[in-house]
Each structure stands twice: as C-alpha cells, then as structure tokens.
Amino acid sequence: MNAVPESLRAIAQRSAAQATVGRSVNDIDTPALVVDLDAMERNLAQMAAYAKAHNLRLRPHAKMHKSAELARLQMAHGAVGVCVQKTDEALALARAGVTDIYISNEVIAEAKLQRLAQGVRELPTRFGIAVDSALGVLRLVQALRQAQVVGVARMDVFVEIDVGQGRCGVAPGEPAVDLAQLIAQHPVLRFAGLQAYHGGAQHHRDPAERAHAIAEAAWACALTRARLLAAGFESPLITGAGTGTFVLETASHVWGELQVGSYLFMDADYARNEAAPLAPVFEHALFVKSQVMSRNQQHAVCDAGHKSHAIESGLPMVWSPPGLVFANGSDEHGVLRAARAGEHLPALGDTVWLVPGHCDPTVNLHDVLLGVRGGLLKGKVERVIRVDARGAVG
Amino acid sequence: MNAVPESLRAIAQRSAAQATVGRSVNDIDTPALVVDLDAMERNLAQMAAYAKAHNLRLRPHAKMHKSAELARLQMAHGAVGVCVQKTDEALALARAGVTDIYISNEVIAEAKLQRLAQGVRELPTRFGIAVDSALGVLRLVQALRQAQVVGVARMDVFVEIDVGQGRCGVAPGEPAVDLAQLIAQHPVLRFAGLQAYHGGAQHHRDPAERAHAIAEAAWACALTRARLLAAGFESPLITGAGTGTFVLETASHVWGELQVGSYLFMDADYARNEAAPLAPVFEHALFVKSQVMSRNQQHAVCDAGHKSHAIESGLPMVWSPPGLVFANGSDEHGVLRAARAGEHLPALGDTVWLVPGHCDPTVNLHDVLLGVRGGLLKGKVERVIRVDARGAVG
Numbered sequence: 001m002n003a004v005p006e007s008l009r010a011i012a013q014r015s016a017a018q019a020t021v022g023r024s025v026n027d028i029d030t031p032a033l034v035v036d037l038d039a040m041e042r043n044l045a046q047m048a049a050y051a052k053a054h055n056l057r058l059r060p061h062a063k064m065h066k067s068a069e070l071a072r073l074q075m076a077h078g079a080v081g082v083c084v085q086k087t088d089e090a091l092a093l094a095r096a097g098v099t100d101i102y103i104s105n106e107v108i109a110e111a112k113l114q115r116l117a118q119g120v121r122e123l124p125t126r127f128g129i130a131v132d133s134a135l136g137v138l139r140l141v142q143a144l145r146q147a148q149v150v151g152v153a154r155m156d157v158f159v160e161i162d163v164g165q166g167r168c169g170v171a172p173g174e175p176a177v178d179l180a181q182l183i184a185q186h187p188v189l190r191f192a193g194l195q196a197y198h199g200g201a202q203h204h205r206d207p208a209e210r211a212h213a214i215a216e217a218a219w220a221c222a223l224t225r226a227r228l229l230a231a232g233f234e235s236p237l238i239t240g241a242g243t244g245t246f247v248l249e250t251a252s253h254v255w256g257e258l259q260v261g262s263y264l265f266m267d268a269d270y271a272r273n274e275a276a277p278l279a280p281v282f283e284h285a286l287f288v289k290s291q292v293m294s295r296n297q298q299h300a301v302c303d304a305g306h307k308s309h310a311i312e313s314g315l316p317m318v319w320s321p322p323g324l325v326f327a328n329g330s331d332e333h334g335v336l337r338a339a340r341a342g343e344h345l346p347a348l349g350d351t352v353w354l355v356p357g358h359c360d361p362t363v364n365l366h367d368v369l370l371g372v373r374g375g376l377l378k379g380k381v382e383r384v385i386r387v388d389a390r391g392a393v394g
Numbered sequence: 395m396n397a398v399p400e401s402l403r404a405i406a407q408r409s410a411a412q413a414t415v416g417r418s419v420n421d422i423d424t425p426a427l428v429v430d431l432d433a434m435e436r437n438l439a440q441m442a443a444y445a446k447a448h449n450l451r452l453r454p455h456a457k458m459h460k461s462a463e464l465a466r467l468q469m470a471h472g473a474v475g476v477c478v479q480k481t482d483e484a485l486a487l488a489r490a491g492v493t494d495i496y497i498s499n500e501v502i503a504e505a506k507l508q509r510l511a512q513g514v515r516e517l518p519t520r521f522g523i524a525v526d527s528a529l530g531v532l533r534l535v536q537a538l539r540q541a542q543v544v545g546v547a548r549m550d551v552f553v554e555i556d557v558g559q560g561r562c563g564v565a566p567g568e569p570a571v572d573l574a575q576l577i578a579q580h581p582v583l584r585f586a587g588l589q590a591y592h593g594g595a596q597h598h599r600d601p602a603e604r605a606h607a608i609a610e611a612a613w614a615c616a617l618t619r620a621r622l623l624a625a626g627f628e629s630p631l632i633t634g635a636g637t638g639t640f641v642l643e644t645a646s647h648v649w650g651e652l653q654v655g656s657y658l659f660m661d662a663d664y665a666r667n668e669a670a671p672l673a674p675v676f677e678h679a680l681f682v683k684s685q686v687m688s689r690n691q692q693h694a695v696c697d698a699g700h701k702s703h704a705i706e707s708g709l710p711m712v713w714s715p716p717g718l719v720f721a722n723g724s725d726e727h728g729v730l731r732a733a734r735a736g737e738h739l740p741a742l743g744d745t746v747w748l749v750p751g752h753c754d755p756t757v758n759l760h761d762v763l764l765g766v767r768g769g770l771l772k773g774k775v776e777r778v779i780r781v782d783a784r785g786a787v788g
Contacts (some may be wrong), residue, residue: 009451029503029506029788030618030788031787031788034788045630055452063726064723067768085725085726086726090576105687105726106687106688106695107687108686108687108688108742108743109423109684109685109697110685111423112423121456132688133689133742135742135743136742151681162690166693166729167686167695167723167724167727167729168695168727169688170690171690199724221760227730291503293499293500293501293502293503293528293562294500294526294562294563296556296564296565298560299560301500301562302562302779303503304787306704306706306755307755307758307787308787310700310706311706312704312705312706314720330561330593331457331754331755331758332457332479332480332499332787333561335561336559348502348503348529348530349503349529359477360725361700361701361725364701364725364759365758365759365785365787366785367785391760391761393425393697393698393701393759394410394421394424394425394426394727
C-alpha cells in the first residue's frame with residue numbers, strides 16, 4: 001500500500017498560508033477563508049458560560065470546523081468532548097490529539113467499523129457512536145472483537161431516536177429500549193444515552209415554529225426515557241440541539257448535553273433566523289476574503305464563487321463594503337450589485353468580505369483557515385488553523 | 395517559509411484509494427467518487443470526432459476535472475490544450491505536465507500574476523489568459539517584466555466580451571478593439587482572439603431558448619470581429635461554448651474553438667436539458683458510490699450528502715438501484731424514497747450509485763477519482779486519478 005505523495009499544489013498552498021503569519025490581513029491572497037479570532041473567542045466564551053450557567057454538558061459539533069486545534073480549544077473552554085458525523089473525521093481528529101469524540105451518526109460499513117475499532121485500541125481517545133439498528137450494534141461488537149478490543153465499556157453507544165427530523169433514528173419509545181437492551185448485552189459497550197437531534201428545526205425562520213418542533217422532540221425524548229426507566233435503565237443522558245434551537249432544548253430540561261456547532265463561526269443562514277427572546281446572540285467570525293476582478297457600470301465581479309463557499313443554504317452576505325448584494329456567479333465568480341440605485345460599487349482590485357451562507361460545507365472546501373487578530377480591516381494573521389478532516393467523508 | 399506537512403488523514407485517504415487498484419468495485423469504501431472509464435472514453439472519443447469533423451479546435455475546460463491526467467488524456471485525443479478558471483489551477487496542472495493552458499478568466503491580483511509570470515518563465519507550458527480591463531493588461535505586462543520574461547508573444551491574451559451572460563467581459567464592439575490595441579502595444583503578449591462564453595445558456599432546459607441565446611452571442615462576436623478587422627487586426631480566433639450549447643456555436647460558424655468540459659462526465663443537471671436535434675448524446679461517467687446506513691419503512695438513508703456531491707445545481711439522480719428518488723439529507727446524508735408507492739427500498743448496507751447534480755464542484759470536494767473498468771456492478775478499479783487542482787481557488 002503506497003501513499004500517493006502530496007501534490008506540489010497542496011504544499012505550495014499551505015506554505016503560502018504559513019507565510020502570511022504575522023503579516024497584515026491586506027496581504028492575504030484571495031479567495032481565502034478567514035476567521036476573526038476575536039469574534040470567535042467571544043462566541044466560544046459565551047457558549048461556554050451558557051452551558052455552565054445551565055448546568056449542561058457541552059459537546060460542540062466538530063463537523064462544522066473539522067479542526068483538531070479548534071476542538072481542543074473548545075475542550076479547554078469547558079466542552080466535555082466533540083461530536084463528528086463520520087468515522088474518518090473521528091480518526092483524523094483523534095490522531096491530531098482530540099481525546100473525546102462522539103460519532104453522532106450511524107456507521108454500517110464493516111471497513112469503517114474496523115478502522116474505528118483499531119482507533120479505539122491504539123489511540124488515547126474516548127470514542128462514542130450512535131446506532132439505530134441491531135445490525136449497527138452487532139457489526140460494532142464484531143469489529144471491536146476482531147481488533148481485540150477487550151474489557152468493559154470501551155465504547156459509548158447512543159441510541160438515536162427520530163425526534164421529528166425524518167432522517168435517521170428509531171421511533172421513540174420501545175424500539176429504543178430494544179436497542180438499549182441489545183447494547184447492554186455486550187459488556188465491551190456502554191449504553192450511554194439517547195441521540196436526539198432535530199436538524200430541520202434549526203433553520204425554521206420563525207421562533208414559534210422552532211419552539212413547536214422542539215416541544216415535540218422533547219415529548220419524544222421524555223416518552224423514550226420513561227420506557228427506559230420502566231425497563232430498568234438509569235435515566236439516560238439525552239444529547240442533541242443545535243445553534244438554532246439550543247435555548248429551547250435547555251428550557252425543556254430534557255436534554256443534558258448540547259451539540260451546538262455553528263455558534264463558533266455563525267453563518268448567513270443562521271443570521272436569517274429571527275432571534276428567539278432571551279437567546280444569546282453570536283457574531284459572524286468566518287469570512288471569505290475576495291477581490292473584484294471584473295467591473296462594469298452595472299456590477300462588480302469578485303473571485304469567490306461556490307468553489308470557495310457553499311451556497312446550498314443560501315447565498316453569502318456581503319459584509320464589506322456596505323450596500324452590496326451578492327448574486328450567484330457560479331463556481332468561480334460572485335456578481336456584486338448595489339443594494340439601492342446610485343450606491344457605490346467597489347473598484348477593480350478592491351477587497352470584498354463575504355459571510356458564507358453555510359459554514360460547515362464552506363470550511364470543507366478549504367485546507368486551512370487563516371486566523372486574524374485585530375479585525376478584518378487592520379488586523380494581522382496570527383495563525384493558520386488546519387482543517388484536519390477536510391474531505392473526510394468516509 | 396515552512397511547508398505544513400500533509401495531514402495523516404490525507405495520507406491515509408490516498409493510501410486507501412491506492413490500495414483499491416486491481417480490486418473489485420465492491421471493495422470501494424463509501425462515499426467515493428467513481429469514474430466509469432469505459433463511458434468516459436466513449437465521451438472523449440465522441441467529442442474528439444465531433445471537433446475534427448467540424449474542423450474546430452477543441453480546448454476542453456479542465457475546471458471541471460482539475461486533473462492533469464485527464465487533461466493529458468484529452469490532449470492525446472486531439473485537444474490543443476485545456477482551459478482553467480484560476481491561476482493556481484493553471485500552475486497545478488502545468489507542474490503536473492500539462493503543456494498548453496489557457497486561463498479563460500480575468501486575473502487582477504498582482505501576487506497571482508507574479509506566480510503566473512514565474513510559471514511562464516520556468517515551466518515548459520504555453521499559457522494564455524483572458525482580460526476585460528486595461529488594468530488587467532498592464533498588471534500582466536508588469537508581472538512578466540518583473541519575472542524577467544522577455545521575448546515576443548510569450549503569452550496569449552484573449553479579450554473577453556460579454557455575449558449575454560452578464561458577468562465578466564467588455565461590451566461587444568469597440569471596447570474589445572481598444573483592449574486588443576493595448577495588448578498589441580506589448581510585444582511580450584500576443585492578441586490571441588476573443589473569449590466568448592455564455593454560461594447561463596448552458597442550462598436553459600428548452601433547446602429553443604439555448605438557440606436564441608447563442609444566436610445573440612454569435613451576433614456579438616460577429617460585430618466585434620468586424621470592428622477588429624476594420625481596425626487592421628486579422629480575423630480573431632473566437633473561443634467559447636459549453637456542453638449544453640456547442641452544437642449551436644458550431645452551427646454558427648463563428649467560433650473556432652470549443653471549451654466544453656462536462657461532456658467527459660455528464661452530470662444530472664445537463665441530463666435535465668431537453669436535447670437539441672442532432673446533438674451528440676454523452677453518457678454519465680461520474681458517480682458517487684454510497685451506502686445505506688439507516689433504514690425504516692418509509693425511506694433509506696445513504697452516507698453521501700452535500701459534502702460528497704454538490705447540490706447547488708440540483709440534487710443527484712439515483713442511478714442504481716432503480717425506482718428511487720434522492721431527497722436532501724443535508725451535509726452527510728441522502729434520504730432515498732421509492733419513486734412510486736410499493737417499490738422496493740434498499741436494505742441496510744446496500745450500495746447506492748448516484749449521478750451528481752453538477753460535476754465541477756463535486757469533483758472539487760474530492761482528492762481522487764477512482765477509475766473503474768468493466769462497469770459499476772462487476773468492474774475493477776483500474777487506476778486512481780488525482781484531482782491535482784482540488785481547492786486551487788486562487
């Protein structure tokens with residue numbers, strides 16, 4: 001098995017990123033994904049304080065940033081660990097030193113479970129996983145056995161229940177109890193609780209709709225918990241929630257752990273949600289730096305299209321200069337128009353800062369994030385943050 | 395300037411890909427981007443024969459595949475070179491041995507033009523570029539001078555005219571002549587012709603709408619050509635066209651070079667176009683192999699979401715098994731439903747083959763393509779095709 005060597009392009013790209021450290025934000029070549037470290041750290045502190053004040057475990061979702069450095073930073077600020085969605089994300093972050101990782105998703109492929117079991121055996125990381133089928137439990141046990149993982153409670157297993165998303169998860173109630181009982185038959189596993197995440201609810205614009213969806217999800221969780229208690233299980237940890245709804249899960253007193261991810265960076269899509277009363281407000285901390293490379297009387301065209309930022313949840317917002325609207329220019333271009341007639345269009349060569357529509361798939365397009373200290377206009381590049389699990393879809 | 399070493403994840407991922415060579419398609423871990431080599435080669439041959447029969451230069455767009463291996467394959471089948479959209483794409487492909495590369499897009503950043511000029515000096519590749527501003531011409535000349543690129547006609551420069559896309563390009567007619575005259579003042583450059591691509595027209599579903607758009611584009615080209623001839627220029631090469639419209643550009647007898655890209659792989663979006671009479675039909679050759687990892691009575695969920703395939707031009711089509719419709723399951727999931735009540739849903743662990751909605755940004759999510767010979771059901775992995783310019787957005 002021969003490793004294909006890294007391409008010259010990737011080496012050059014990362015060297016170029018590294019070379020910007022200590023330099024002005026003006027020296028960053030475009031398009032580049034830039035983190036406003038000051039804003040990010042305020043978001044980090046705010047969520048840590050929120051979880052602490054409400055006596056909740058915080059397990060941020062690292063599917064969003066895919067970075068071991070940021071996962072460790074979250075854990076240094078009170079997080080018990082992180083979630084990921086994919087086996088190879090978990091292994092990439094574990095190899096880069098993240099010590100507590102929960103795959104909040106189902107894995108059925110034997111090859112993946114074998115890789116994971118090897119990680120459980122060899123790495124100093126505590127791993128967890130979600131299941132929604134007996135096959136998922138049995139294949140996991142088989143993979144751990146093949147990798148000679150022995151002992152008691154070597155892996156945490158959460159049973160996913162469908163709380164309204166209509167995607168993965170067993171139905172609330174008895175089906176979850178059946179799976180918990182199957183898990184309990186295997187001492188190598190530990191039944192760790194319920195995975196209960198309502199992805200769709202995160203993006204309802206109207207706070208009343210979000211409240212309604214999470215109320216139904218809470219009911220599904222409470223029902224399942226009651227059945228588990230009746231079957232002799234202890235009260236399970238219920239883990240879930242996202243940046244769009246976590247105040248609702250908190251208020252329900254049903255969830256014990258928050259899986260918020262986007263709060264760290266905040267994207268344009270979340271900003272389009274109408275804020276709920278009393279919800280903390282997070283700042284945009286993730287930006288695409290782009291440059292105007294074509295210009296006429298009607299519009300300017302910047303060099304960042306949807307190979308630089310994901311648009312499946314909506315187009316980016318133009319952060320700076322003010323008064324511009326972004327129109328889809330396809331893979332490599334963004335068309336910038338004046339929001340109102342007569343407003344100023346940027347000139348050829350000018351910098352344009354965008355807030356991506358959706359941070360998770362945007363980060364996944366880039367190998368590195370450039371961390372800037374001191375603001376986007378006058379700041380300096382403080383560090384290069386590696387996206388360790390970029391492209392780790394397996 | 396220290397290069398950041400490649401992540402363990404990336405090395406592991408590429409090794410894993412390399413390890414599949416010679417093995418059955420069934421052994422490919424999911425999600426993976428798979429090329430049906432037999433279908434791709436038929437597409438390749440068909441387009442090469444078409445261009446030859448119509449006495450047209452073929453310069454396929456490598457922004458689609460970003461692979462030096464595929465660019466060389468296209469050139470071995472009659473292409474005069476390839477196009478790209480970005481400076482770093484051009485340099486990545488040039489360093490991997492592609493000898494004729496045209497950046498069919500504007501570049502204004504001095505840092506990029508300096509990188510490019512170094513490439514012109516050091517690499518055995520013929521480079522071309524598009525311009526739509528005097529600043530673009532002047533900065534290019536300055537960068538070539540700084541890199542000590544001397545001599546005559548060291549770089550081909552095309553003037554982009556806006557033929558109806560409403561994005562980049564000067565207006566047809568005199569503005570293009572002005573730029574051609576500016577280019578002609580600099581012996582290091584060669585005025586090579588007109589860039590005339592109508593991106594929007596590619597995706598009109600109705601062939602009559604496509605015909606109308608390309609008729610207007612042809613008029614804009616013919617007008618500009620007449621003005622150039624009147625100003626003493628020779629008849630310029632007009633380059634453009636895409637997979638959705640190239641029969642129309644051909645029929646106009648205005649274009650001399652075709653920049654088709656997607657014909658090699660064909661995505662679900664192009665397949666949704668209603669075919670024009672007499673247009674060659676290309677086969678789907680690019681697939682996402684995915685696996686069912688959750689299942690209930692209503693639907694199955696596969697492990698490929700929009701971090702595995704781009705959905706901004708529409709959702710993927712389910713190629714196999716038949717009778718399924720793909721619904722958006724977000725970043726890491728696809729929800730598969732029966733197209734008609736009572737149809738069979740795949741079981742947990744089953745393979746599902748998808749045709750991506752849009753090939754260009756899908757390829758850009760992956761480091762490698764797995765080239766399969768002998769079909770998706772019984773074939774073997776013949777080779778790993780590197781996506782050399784993945785993420786090269788600069």
